[in-house]
Amino acid sequence: MEKKAILQRFPRSPDVLLALLHELQRANPQNYLTPEDLALAAEYLGLPLSRVRDAVTFYTMFSLHPRGKHVIRVCDSPNCHLFGAWSVVEELQRLLGVGVGETTPDGLFTLELTSCLGACGVAPVMMVDDEVFGNLTPQKLREILARLKEEG
Ligand code: FES
Incomplete structure (x- = not known):
């Protein structure tokens, strides 16, 4: 699914940050979040990029590096x-x-x-x-x- 279509499935609320990141990660065949994904989530939810990056690095379910299927x-x-x-x-x-x-x-x-x-x-x-x-x-x-x- 295209990234923009994923964004539009979510309300523009900071409460959905983790769920949105999860979907963006799942959409990548190599199971990780790219810098563009983080920027997309930050812009869509109106959050500072640093807050999105903090969430991604805090939770072990997210990865900033390509992984296996x-x-x-x-x-x-x-x-x-x-x-x-x-x-x-x-x-x-x-x-x-x-x-x-x-x-x-x-x-x-x-x-x-x-x-x-x-x-x-x-x-x-x-x-x-x-x-x-x-x-x-x-x-x-x-x-x-x-x-x-x-x-x-
Ligand atoms: S210690 Fe709880 S699932 Fe492993």
């Missing part, structure tokens, strides 16, 4: 840590062949860490794009990645 974010908060989050990260690194913060050479996956995703009862947890996965095991990770690769 699918962004895998493993919860790194204490509860998930206790239930094996680091084993999940190690298995994903092994399966994807990249480290945290890196993107696979085919541009399909970026691996990141995040704070609590609010699903502590099913730790360890990760989020892939907008979908949350819990009770992760090496087998489950392999199945999730296989499905995503199949989908392209």
